[in-house]
Amino acid sequence: MDLQITATDPSHPATLLDLPWDVPLERWPDKHLVALPRGISRHVVRFARAGDEVVAVKEVGEWAAVREYALLRDLDRLAVPAVDPLAVVTGRTGAQGEPLEPVLITRQLKGSLPYRSMFETTMRPDTIKRLLDALAVLLVRLHLSGFAWGDCSLSNTLFRRDAGAYAAYLVDAETGQIQPRLTDGQRGYDIEVAQVNIAGELMDLEAGGSLHPAVDPVAFGLAIVERYGELWHELTRTSVYPRDKRHYIDRRIRRLNDLGFDVAEMQIQRSPDGDKVAFLPKVVDAGHHQRQLLRLTGLDAEENQARSLLNDLETWMAGQEDYAPGDPLGARPEVLAHRWVRDVFRPAVRAVPLELRGGIDTAQLYHELLEHRLLLSERAHSDVGMDATAADYVTQVLPTRPDPSAVVTAGPEEAAPAH
Template sequence: MTPSRGLTALHLRQGHPDFLDLPWHLPLEEWNQKVCSRLVEVPRGLSRHTVVFVSYGADIYALKELPVSVGQREYDVLRGLEDRRLPAVTAVGLTRVRATDRSGEEQAILITQYLPSSLPYRVLFMNRGLERYRERLLDAMASLLVRLHLGGFFWGDCSLSNVLFRRDAGELQAYAVDAETSELHTKLSDGQRELDLLIMEENVTGGLADLAAMVELPSTLDVYATAPSIRQRYERLWTETHKEISISPSESYRIHERIRALNELGFSVGEVDLVASGDGSQLRMRTIVTDREYHRHQLHNLTGVVAEERQAALLLNEIREMKATLTREVNRSVPLSVAAFRWLDERFRPTVSRLQKELGPAADEAEIYCQVLEHKWFLSERAKRDVGLEVAVKGYVALRKEQPALALLRSANAPLVTVEAEAEAEAEPAPAPHREGLR
């Protein structure tokens, strides 16, 4: 029996493997190391469908078996999310297979790219050493829903199991990983948003209740208060993005204040509407936000560095500090672009290169650099002075060498660690500076 016997169709995007060496003649539930040497284990959430993970060099892909119509729908929706630059896993391909024991019945297998350095909620909730991320997880979940709803995405099955979280400079960013019941619209109605929030509350509460029946949850985690807390955070953030304010024609500076306030939350402002009200002595200002990647865009435009939103904000702060230093040294204003070039050439690239030599290739260069900055903050707080980047790098390298390698630092050729090993490695993370989240 040849490996391609069960494969009837294969649709793939450019830039990825052809996957023809996989054992398509077997259902996913029968794949193991004997029939598929590419099979790997990664931290995963719960799924109602069979899901396996395979590696091709440094890249890992998730394969999920679905009915053909459902698989095609999810593939199309994920491509739509990518086109709209919304946070979700990337759809790579869709196959159709005919199993020999199903009388010619076809099934679809959706192929998505695994999100590097990501963790499911169960790891963040249950493992010692990750407590500081739990509160941030609720903020990340609320932010994800706001971003998706702003982009016209009706989820239809929002739950903690359908989300992956990536560490982002001491915070978390959330990504949708399941879109089987989802729809894309030009704009969501209030009724659609309300329904999505109700589904989220029911799914989150039910998921935590099921988990509590199997294991003891942390005392700080309330099964029935978590979902309402996510909704409250969502409502506050949604209100902030849609707030209208009244200004007088002479208060144009308030337009810039409003835009700056949204930018500080990470939102890019696409349009500003000014409409006269009453006798014309007042104007109603409404801002239209486009995404929550303001700092990501700015950092990439300045340096070419790809980072998460909070990583980018932290790195931009360091670039601005360099700008101030250069301005003081030459006694004249220095453009931010010049400071960005110096920062990239003198700090970011040399530091990342050194860390990779000491610790191995990093899956996320921006995150590892931000971790060094957080370690620098911690050492400086303890020393009551700025210890400098060199001391921080040495201390960070020493700290990581004392612990098992994190998934974040995993080499492309290194074996994947288990969830338990990764959690153990996180048991004593470097303290992070306090940041204000949504409250």
């Protein structure tokens, strides 16, 4: 059988032909290899240079290679975070004509690391928690897409940190299967496997002295089950909001925030019955919201203030007709953010007279207006809008708010007793 390369891109076979397919992968010359950290695998895996790209090459049986290649292509079409499949190479033979195992080729995920490389320096418990949260997000997204993983583990995942956000990517789909809809039993099996695998992998790190002493492997294995359940419930329950009850969307976002997740993307579908909202969660690191708000709007705020403002910006953008994530014809987030500052943020802040603010900075003021709007909307069972909110805030809240610039001096009766 002749060498055959099945590729997703017509340009790849030409660059892949330069690799030494007549040599077993474990004996490939160094000139073809790239020194990058590799995770634990049942198969021989190497990173190699093909043209201008770095690719991961895995030796595996032909049936498994073709099947995994197809699954990864399906996941790519479903926009699920996973490594990008490039090609399958079959018909390999050695120098003496002996048959060699086929290979699956995927694109190296830039900036990503296997979990063992991340634990080379002792990782703080909070950071480990965020990584497991990112894995819970990945598992939920896979299940929502109808993909049953079958072997969810840290070893089968790559992690990437991008501007304060943590993301997990599936790197091994060998045991997976895609169906129109997963049963509760299929999801439960994946969760159980994840719990056992993660606890075992953390125990392995503990035995090697690479795990923080405050981390209990069994407890962290149980934690991902809990995080998955909370996130699955919040993302899958169907809600259709009347168009005059935008505060329901705000309340839903806050519930995700309370679970420790942020909204990476929001989709609002218009229908005669109301607005149906879908959320895409993400896991973020400290300071992420400050940096993102500053980049998008130029507003400098504290972390919690920035989170509140970004939630409002995301809700507002999702309702704009020219907002289409991933569509090159849609307005870019930076353009919409500038419009939000001009048409939403500034008018709301200016509705509160400068002399009545008592030294409140604009980011805190807008955050308080958002909090007050939610309160008024909950009472009215309808979104009251920012104009009515600002007017009520000026007349009802500011007069009762302590002046932060005031200096309180204790009277004689309040003075501390002399010793």
